[in-house]
Amino acid sequence: MFPARRTATAATVVLATAGGLLTTATTPASAAGCTSPVYTRQFFANTTFSGTPKRTDCDSAVAESWSGAPATGLPADNFGVRWTVTRDFGSGGPFSLAVRGQDGMRVYLDGSRRIDLWKNTSSTVWRTVNLTVPPGKHTLRVDYVNWTGTAAVSFTYTPLTSATADQVKPLVPAGLAVSYDRTTGRAQLTWARNKEMDLSGYRVYRRAQGVAFPAAPLAATTGTSYTDSTLPVTGAAYAYEVRAYDKAGNTSYGSADVAVTTVDRTAPAVPGGLQVTDTSEHDGLRLGWNPVAQAVSYRVYRAPGADGPFSLIGSTGEPSFRDGTGTPGVTYAYRVSAVDAAGNASAPSVVIMDRRWDDTPPSAVTGLTVTPTGYGFHLAWDANPTPDLARYAVYAGRVISDEDLKACEVYAAEWLSTDTTSYDYATLPDGEERCFFIDAVDDDWNSHYEWTRSPNIVTATEQDTTPSVPAPEGAPISLDATVPQRGLAQVELNWNHVADATGYQVYRWNPQTTAYEKLAQTTQTTYVDAGLTEGTTHYYRVTALYADGSESAPGADGAALAP
Template sequence: MNPARRATATAVVLAAAGALLSAVAPSASAAVSCASPVYQRQFFANTTFSGTPKKTDCDSAVAEKWGTAAPATGLPKDNFGVRWTVTRDFGSGGPFALPVTAQDGIRVYLDGSRKVDLWKNVSTTQKKTVNVTIPSGRHTLRVDFVNWTGAADVSFAYTPRTTADVDKVKPLVPSGASVSYDSATGRAKVSWSKNQEMDLAGYRLYRRLQGHPFEAAPLATTTATSYTDTTLPVTGETFYYEVRAYDKARNESAGTADKPVTTADRTAPGAPAGLEVTDASERDGLRLGWSAASGAASYRVYRAASATGAYALLGSTAEPSYRDATAAVGTTYSYRVTAVDAAGNESARSAAVAGKRRDDTPPPPVTGLKATPTDYGFELTWDQNPATDLLRYSVYVGMVLSDGEESVCSASETAWLTPDVTSYRHTTVPDGDQRCFFVDAVDSSGNSRYKQTGEADVVVATELGTPEEEGTEPEPTAGGAGA
């Protein structure tokens, strides 16, 4: 409330070019602009509000106790009138109470329609409260007060009725909603304009992940017109915000239009699982395979000399498999794999798996095989095989089968010999039967030329008879026939 002050006109005399100029301050009735929701107040020296107001000023509230004194300098203490006018935005409107007290008369108007009428000369203060429903938007309230005789006092207010059983009007949707995102901090700031509801209690902020509905509970509740979300996951996903206003009766507005923000992606995929060696051939290299990791755009393969050794990046692949063509044959390595997403975030490393590139190359063929018949079998000899990883010699003994056009040695493994042995004695009943022989070299990886190709250098020999039956001993037979 602003008390009335004496308005004094001051004459200013100026000398200009030998003439006297007189400037007078504006009169008390000059136009006064008051910013809503402050009232414009006008004083009249009559009870009919006629003529030019004696004084116009701004007043924050209608609440005066002038008693028997004049309300302002230049006005009478009786038979005067005071008018308050305000135009403001009532938001969504709703139920309001209009309480008044006055001695003497008071009238209240809403958009020109009279809502309170206590218009009589009284010797004591009269009181009344009128309940009205104010529509949404901007409306004008006017309060007319007159004092005919005696003491003068007046008060007026417009107050939202906020109990849930009375107020069923939802607030207006907040306007001006916007969102900004700081990729450096991963924070989103949501801002909106102040709601015009007089019974506003605050705002509720909701957030949802793209493709999902909003949660029933709000992300935050605030009385401010902005909120900084510090809980956004930095996953490269899109989230949406909406703001809703709520009043003291707990009525909640509809939400603002969804405001999207796409976060920075700093979240790595999960580590790949199921890493295993799927093949370790000499020709193709050592192959690894694993289960695809969700969100992975590619994978990185690391190799070390042992499970606890230092792992170095070996290569990358877009598929959940990798071929190590650089692994040395026969050397055991340990491997681990990571998943990398489109933003370059790398997962933790998988569990380690060990693998060794298999030796698929058989030793050279055994050369120099000779089969010498004896009285009681055969003496086999051959050249030392040059393979450095030789594990053994496999001696095959069989019989020659012939269909008249082609002969075949049908043999089976008879003996395994260590790499330092290059001879073998095969004994049979000395009945002069024919036998076929070949020797195969097998390395430490189990490679065998005969088992890979089905071919071998075969020698055929006929066993000697008993000494009484055979007077001469035949020459040894060298290898060369096909198996």
Template sequence: MNPARRATATAVVLAAAGALLSAVAPTASAAATCASPAYQRQFFANTTFKGTPKKTDCDTAVAEKWGTGAPATGLPKDNFGVRWTVTRDFGSGGPFALPVTAQDGIRVYLDGTRKVDLWKNVSTTQKKTADVTIPSGRHTLRVDFVNWTGAADVSFSYTPRTAPAVDKVKPLVPSGDSVSYDAATGRAKVSWAKNKEMDLAGYRVYRRLKGSAYGAVPLATTTGTSYTDTTLPVTGETFYYEVRAYDKAGNASAGTTDRPVTTADRTAPGAPAGLAPTDASEQNGLRLGWDSVPGAASYRVYRATSANGAYTRLGSTAEPSYRDATAAVGTTYSYRVTAVDAAGNESARSAAATGTRRDDTPPQPVTGLKATPADDGFELTWDRNPAPDLQRYSVYGGQLLSDGEDSVCAASEVAWLTPDVTSYRYTTVPDGEDRCFFVDAVDASGNSRYKQTGEADVVVATELGAPAEPGTEPAADGDGA
């Protein structure tokens, strides 16, 4: 509230053409421009508000106790008038109370329509409260006060009625909303303009994931006009924000337009599970397989010489499998796998799995096999096989079968011999019968050329007949007893 100041008149006397001219400066101040919600206040030296105001200034409130004195210098102490005028935005409007006190008369107008009328000369302060509904938007309130005689005091205010049973008007949707995203910090800042509601209690900020609905509980509540979201997941997904205003009666506005934010993706996929060797053949290398991971764009394979050893990266694959062609035959390795998403985020490593590349190459064929007939069978001998991982020799013996043109050795395994043995005595063969033989070399991995190819170097020999007993001679043909 600004107190009134004295306005003085200054007389100036000039000599002109032998005459005296008297000029008096005007006492009314120039019209004041007052920023809403301040009032423009005008003082009149009458009770009809006629003519030019004696003084115009700005006032923050209508609340005066002038008593029996003049309200401003140059005005009378009786029969004067004061007018307050304010135009402001009431937002969504709603129910308001207009309480007044005055000695003497007071009238209150809303957009030119009288709402309060206590227009009489009184000796004590009179009071009244008018309940009105103010529409949304900009409206003008005017207060006219007059003092005819005696003491002068006046007060007026306009306040929202916020009881839930009375106020059913929703606030306006906040305007000027926007959202900005800082990829470096992963934070989103939502901003909006201050709402015009006089009974505003605050704002509620909501967030939803694309494809889902807003929840009943807001992300945050604030009385300010911005909110920084520090809990936004950095998953590369799109989220939407909206802001709703709510008043002291509990009424809430509709939401602002959805404002999207696509976050930086710093969330790695889950670690692969189910890692295990699926093929350990020498020809194809050691192949690994694992369960696919949702969101994975590729996988990285790591290898070490032991489960707790230092792992080095072997390579990448887009499929949930990998062939280690560099694994040494017979060497056991430990493997771990990670999943990598499209943003380059790498998961934790899987549990370790071990695998050994299998030896699929059989030893060289056994050479130098000989079958020497003896009185009770055959003596088999052969050259030592040079395979470094030789485990045994398998000796096969059987009968030679013929279909007239081709002969086939129908043999079975008759003996296993250690790598340092290169001979075998094959016995219990009827005199004079043919037998076929071959020897197969088998390495420590169980590789056998014969079992892999069905081929072998076969030798055939005839067992010696038994010698004639002494003193017996064949009978001459035709001889009789």
């Protein structure tokens, strides 16, 4: 037995576009107002379906069993019932039509009879037919007659979903549209629902502009909308398409593409290679860094220290910047960020520390006095008042004269700290005219002398302590007398080895006796004369001793011990 069913009528109104105007259209329905896929059901008081139906209503399925008359005005036997539905089958494909019941049953597709069980029976009969339904809209009709006895009928039409039976692709999804929310960066996709009865769902694909869609979908859904919340916010363009797939695994072709251009919230890369390229006072401190792709400008920040606070001091379209506002001599911290066309700023670069150099030289050193001494000269000068003074440089040299020119040929003899205002210059006093000046140098190595070339030069003539006994020429010994270290009060003698010499005799000049006196005899080629008095000058001779008791001509040299 089949249970009795009662169905309600239904109606649907949809919106469509025609010629750009918004109009209304109704899904095809019967006179009873039954909306597909609901059947229109008609009851006839005969088995020939002739005349006006006694009743017309809607039925959601053909699955009925009556005991007695199925409706008012119909007999208990010899009546007919007709079900009709017109629906869109989408891409069509293989379907199974199945009917079951007692007495006469016929099934039609678009008016063509596909099942015919038309006989009075007292037992249940059934039949199943597999056929291919073409794409688009088609009409199914089921005719049932009851001659006598039990009245029962059921009918179903279902798609075949095995991969071997169904090889028909679903229709391409239509009406794909996209809306992009620039606030959230999300894209909302919508499309029309496919008509296939065996549809499993939809796959959404996304690609970047200029490249193919990937093999794997972005998402799959059974609905007709999807929100993409994974779009990169880089300002790039992307395209979407949707493909339908059915239960047999068939996939439609892609829909027409829709495109979005994302909002750009992706910052460019951090500038690298930040360095100082120039620190001159005139031009200001110059910074340079590596160019950054997508950057249209750079922001330069400065702080009094590496920990900040950093303040924006300028912007530039080039990978370099000149800071002309910093105080010369003051050390600052700098960092840079890149900015793209959308105004996104990168994270700050590494911090570097430097200062704008001071290009102002110290003032000249004044008050220099030069006093000849027995060891050379004693120099004294006034303290230089330059605030950033870092050192003094002692320049010493000889006076060169000719008929038209008198010049001072100097070299840097010593570097001194700023708390020193005197210096003892040691040299063999031999009566020559010497020249001196003191240069002031600041903590940026600005030199008064190098900037102005106008030093305060003082000249003085040495005392003459040269021994009155001259050294003979042709000596086989070349003597070198040096002071190894200031403050040791000793002189180190070194000379060359002489072939056939059995030893060497060392002499030192005695100015009181005006003669060279024996100091030591050695077989070595070096000798240290220790225990001397600082602030004195000493002269030496060394001769080679031979086996026959003779001596060679002496080699001579001297050294001055500064205090």
